[in-house]
Amino acid sequence: MIAENTQTQMRKGILEYCVLSIIARGEIYASDIIAELRSAKLLVVEGTLYPLLTRLKNNGLLSYNWVESTSGPPRKYYTITEDGKGILSQLDQTWQELAYAVGISQKGANS
Amino acid sequence: MEKTIIINIGNTIIHIEESAYELLKAYLNEVKQYFANHADDLEIVTDIENRIAELLTEQLEEQKKQVVDTANVNSVIGQMGRVQDFDNAEADTEEEPIINTTYQAQPADKKLYRDMDERVIAGVCAGVAHYLDFEVKWIRLAMVLMVFLGGTGILVYALLWIIMPKAKSRIEKMEMKGEPANLQGFQRNLDEELQMVRERLSEANKHAQPVFSQFGNFIGEFFEWLGRFISGTGKVIFKIIAIFIVIFGVLFLLTLIIGTAAFQGFWDASIYEYFPFSIINEGNRGLIILSAFIVCFIPILALVLFSIRVAFSKQAINKTLSFALLIIWLAGVATVGYQAAKISSEFKQHAELTQTNELKTLPTYIIDIDKSKYFSKEDSIAYHIDANQKNQIVVDDFEDGPFVSPNNIRININKSETGVTRLTQKFESQGKTFQSALQNAQNISYTYISKDASLIFNPRFQLRKGTIWRNQEVWINLEIPVGTKLIIKQDSYRYVNNYGTWDCEDKENDSNDYSTWIMTDDGLKCIAQLKEEAVKKQKLEEELYDLKTLQKKKNVDSVYQDSVSNRIKEVKDELGINTEENNND
Numbered sequence: 001m002i003a004e005n006t007q008t009q010m011r012k013g014i015l016e017y018c019v020l021s022i023i024a025r026g027e028i029y030a031s032d033i034i035a036e037l038r039s040a041k042l043l044v045v046e047g048t049l050y051p052l053l054t055r056l057k058n059n060g061l062l063s064y065n066w067v068e069s070t071s072g073p074p075r076k077y078y079t080i081t082e083d084g085k086g087i088l089s090q091l092d093q094t095w096q097e098l099a100y101a102v103g104i105s106q107k108g109a110n111s
Numbered sequence: 112m113e114k115t116i117i118i119n120i121g122n123t124i125i126h127i128e129e130s131a132y133e134l135l136k137a138y139l140n141e142v143k144q145y146f147a148n149h150a151d152d153l154e155i156v157t158d159i160e161n162r163i164a165e166l167l168t169e170q171l172e173e174q175k176k177q178v179v180d181t182a183n184v185n186s187v188i189g190q191m192g193r194v195q196d197f198d199n200a201e202a203d204t205e206e207e208p209i210i211n212t213t214y215q216a217q218p219a220d221k222k223l224y225r226d227m228d229e230r231v232i233a234g235v236c237a238g239v240a241h242y243l244d245f246e247v248k249w250i251r252l253a254m255v256l257m258v259f260l261g262g263t264g265i266l267v268y269a270l271l272w273i274i275m276p277k278a279k280s281r282i283e284k285m286e287m288k289g290e291p292a293n294l295q296g297f298q299r300n301l302d303e304e305l306q307m308v309r310e311r312l313s314e315a316n317k318h319a320q321p322v323f324s325q326f327g328n329f330i331g332e333f334f335e336w337l338g339r340f341i342s343g344t345g346k347v348i349f350k351i352i353a354i355f356i357v358i359f360g361v362l363f364l365l366t367l368i369i370g371t372a373a374f375q376g377f378w379d380a381s382i383y384e385y386f387p388f389s390i391i392n393e394g395n396r397g398l399i400i401l402s403a404f405i406v407c408f409i410p411i412l413a414l415v416l417f418s419i420r421v422a423f424s425k426q427a428i429n430k431t432l433s434f435a436l437l438i439i440w441l442a443g444v445a446t447v448g449y450q451a452a453k454i455s456s457e458f459k460q461h462a463e464l465t466q467t468n469e470l471k472t473l474p475t476y477i478i479d480i481d482k483s484k485y486f487s488k489e490d491s492i493a494y495h496i497d498a499n500q501k502n503q504i505v506v507d508d509f510e511d512g513p514f515v516s517p518n519n520i521r522i523n524i525n526k527s528e529t530g531v532t533r534l535t536q537k538f539e540s541q542g543k544t545f546q547s548a549l550q551n552a553q554n555i556s557y558t559y560i561s562k563d564a565s566l567i568f569n570p571r572f573q574l575r576k577g578t579i580w581r582n583q584e585v586w587i588n589l590e591i592p593v594g595t596k597l598i599i600k601q602d603s604y605r606y607v608n609n610y611g612t613w614d615c616e617d618k619e620n621d622s623n624d625y626s627t628w629i630m631t632d633d634g635l636k637c638i639a640q641l642k643e644e645a646v647k648k649q650k651l652e653e654e655l656y657d658l659k660t661l662q663k664k665k666n667v668d669s670v671y672q673d674s675v676s677n678r679i680k681e682v683k684d685e686l687g688i689n690t691e692e693n694n695n696d
Contacts (some may be wrong), residue, residue, distance in 0.1 A: 033161065045192020047142070050158040054151045072168050073122040073161065 006061055011042060017091045018042055019052060023062060024080045024088055033078070053078065115178055121157070121164030125171075125181040133281050134184045134301075135163075140282075145194045145243055163187055186545065196308060224287035225276035232330055238278070241287050257385045294453075320556060353422035360415035371404045390454060390580050399450050405443030409436055455579045458541040458582060462548035470532040470561060474595060477565045478522070480602040520557070520585045521608040523598065527590035534559075534566070537586040554578035557585050596627040597635065610635055648686060 010078065015037075026087050030053060034046045056062045061084035066074040080088065114129040127135065142159055146152040166187045167179050174183075226237035229247060240247040257264030260416070278284045363381040375397070391399055413436070416428050453534055527533065538555045542548030557572040572585045586608075591597065601624040604612040615637035627638040658679045662672070 030158070031165070046162060046190055046191040046195045047159060047194075048197050050150065050155045050162075051146065051151075051197070054155050054158070058151060072165055075161075075165075076158070 015042060016052065016056070017088075017095060019049075019056070020061065020080065020084060020088045020091065023078050024085065027065070027077045027079045029067075029075050029077050056084070061085075113180075121161035121166075123164040123168060125164065125167055125179055126177055127184075128181070130301075131179050131181045131184045133577045134181055134188075137282065138184070138188050139163075141194050145197060159191065163191065166190060174331065204444055221289040222283070222286040223275055224283055225272070225275045227277055227279075228284075228286075230591070233269070233272045236276070238275055238287060239271070241289070286568045315591075344452060350422045353418040353634055356418040357415055357422060360411055360418065364411055364415070367404065367411075371400060374400055376399075384515065395450055395453075398446065402443040402446035404441060404449070406447055409440035409443070412436065457543045457547075460542050460545045460548045461539065462542065462545055462552050463537055463539040464552045465535055465537045467533055467535045468561075469668060470534055471567075472532050472592065472595075473564050474528075475530075475564055475598065476589075476591065476595065477600065478603050478607075479565060479600040480570050481567045482605065519570060520568060520587060520606055522568065522587045522589065522603070522606050523609045524589050524591070524607065525609075525631055526632075526634060527592045530592045532588070532592065532595070533590045534561070535588040535590070537588065539582075539584040539586070541581045548581070551578060551581045551583060554585050555585060557599055560586070568603065568606065579583075593628050593630050596628045598625050598632070599628060600625045615639055651682050651686050655679065655686070658682065 008079055018037065018040065020034060022033055030049060031046070034049055037049075051074075053062065057064065057078075061081060062078050064076045064078045067077045069075050115126050116129055117130045118125050118127055118132065118135075120135075139156075139160070143152070143156055146155050149155060167183060170183050170186070171177070171179065201350045223242045224238050226236035226241060231236040231237075231251070236250045239245075240250045243250075254264050254268060257267060276283075278287045281304075354478050413433070416433075420426060472655055536557065536559075538552040538557070540548050540551035540555070542551050554575040555572050556575050558569060560567040566589070568587065572583070574580065574583065599607065599612055610628075612626060615628065615640060628635050629638055629641070630636075658675055661675050662679065
């Protein structure tokens with residue numbers, strides 16, 4: 001139970017960072033984000049993604065365009081903004097620090 | 112087979128089976144509820160809806176189907192994730208606690224619906240029971256008790272029936288039972304329903320239906336039947352009534368035609384000598400009969416035609432013809448009205464004719480009525496009655512009825528001032544002018560027989576041939592001197608006008624068919640009554656004498672004295688003795 005809770009906590013923190021990273025690679029459709037996250041085994045249900053995307057967009061980290069679809073109505077394609085890029089570089093740095101912290105914690109400072 | 116619903120989700124038109132639709136709706140409600148307190152709820156939900164639409168369209172294309180079923184919806188829900196899964200991923204925001212309260216507060220949100228699954232009549236009790244969390248049987252018991260409380264229960268039930276909506280959809284049923292209208296609740300509900308269906312199927316051949324639901328079925332069917340009866344059989348009843356009206360109406364019309372023809376045929380027949388036909392003037396008879404016929408015939412014809420229309424849903428007559436009938440009827444009414452006015456004008460003037468005969472002065476007269484019918488000479492020939500044949504008597508039956516002419520005589524008995532016995536016959540009549548009124552009065556034919564002491568009167572008078580009825584009357588005025596006795600036969604009681612002859616009964620001899628009277632200064636007196644009064648007077652005088660002797664004894668008891676003197680006063684009053692006069696004695 002405790003393990004599960006910690007796992008969830010860790011995943012939650014990383015999810016936002018991963019989503020931003022995926023979008024930073026180029027314009028992308030929400031479903032494709034899901035597919036990537038799923039293959040990364042980070043997220044299993046789509047419903048979670050939408051509130052996250054909306055929040056990031058409202059914070060000015062993302063923007064979206066309506067793109068015509070061959071089947072059905074137009075789709076929302078997300079891109080990263082300049083602010084988003086800034087935040088992402090900060091997060092990249094934090095991640096490096098965290099990875100380092102984790103590495104140190106696991107192997108010891110001397111190795 | 113399943114009912115299909117067309118929905119518009121994320122700007123895409125999708126055909127969806129009803130059960131799948133309910134499942135999807137429940138899921139979306141759950142999602143909406145979850146994001147309700149989120150700042151961007153609309154946008155998130157729209158995104159999710161769009162995605163769902165996309166997924167469903169993809170699935171339909173893949174599976175080459177037209178209609179979305181529950182399997183499709185379930186797989187989409189699996190992909191989108193349940194609300195609980197959202198929690199795990201999105202628990203870091205500050206909105207979470209609010210979301211949770213909303214979510215948890217939901218089950219308490221009950222709504223008042225009528226439970227059609229557990230109904231007896233309309234599911235009101237079951238609905239109330241769900242709402243109040245009571246057992247249904249207590250609510251029903253309370254309702255039945257209220258019915259005995261002056262019928263309040265019926266009123267309350269009817270009101271609730273009107274106010275409470277039926278729980279039709281699954282969502283509404285869940286709201287009624289206070290189950291959260293989310294996916295788990297929905298699925299539980301669905302499972303329960305399936306379970307119930309299975310149970311019912313297995314119990315169907317055991318006839319193990321509960322009494323309540325059986326009774327409910329009965330009532331439902333009863334009302335259904337009642338509704339069908341009113342709209343279906345009710346019409347049939349109207350048609351049957353209409354057919355009866357048609358049959359009797361046609362019979363009546365035929366009778367009317369035959370009757371009128373008979374009237375016209377017996378033009379000179381004696382029917383016109385009888386009341387009320389004797390009112391009509393000879394010259395106008397044909398016209399009056401024709402218009403009277405029209406006035407009666409056309410409304411009945413209209414009724415019959417209307418009934419034909421009701422019974423056979425067919426127009427029996429066109430508008431022009433019915434309009435023409437209306438015109439003819441109005442003409443008939445006008446004619447009848449005109450003739451009635453004309454005839455009534457012939458009652459304007461009054462004339463009377465008297466004929467006085469002096470009679471031999473005798474101490475006693477007998478007044479009797481001749482029951483044998485009066486016949487004119489023509490009648491006697493018509494009926495083959497030989498006037499010389501004395502043992503042949505035709506007796507009038509004295510029947511009163513609508514066709515009996517009001518030709519009765521009336522007898523007045525008065526005191527003769529001159530001491531001469533006189534019998535006066537007064538003939539009265541109405542007419543347009545005094546002349547014609549007098550003429551009508553003269554056309555009264557009346558006879559009485561004065562034989563020894565007997566005065567035998569004919570009960571009716573006749574009008575001479577060709578005379579029309581203009582309220583002719585015959586008054587007989589018998590004047591007899593004071594002291595003359597009269598024996599009035601019972602048959603003649605009803606003709607005596609100015610005395611209540613029925614009251615005079617000889618109590619000692621009440622089998623008599625006559626009463627005896629005597630003329631006094633105060634008018635005619637019943638001898639039997641006089642006798643009775645004399646006896647009474649004698650008794651009172653005896654009592655008075657006794658009382659007076661008592662008074663003379665001078666009893667000391669003042670109360671006794673008072674009662675004696677009071678009684679003396681009463682007796683004196685009854686005897687008509689003046690008290691002052693008594694004091695002089």
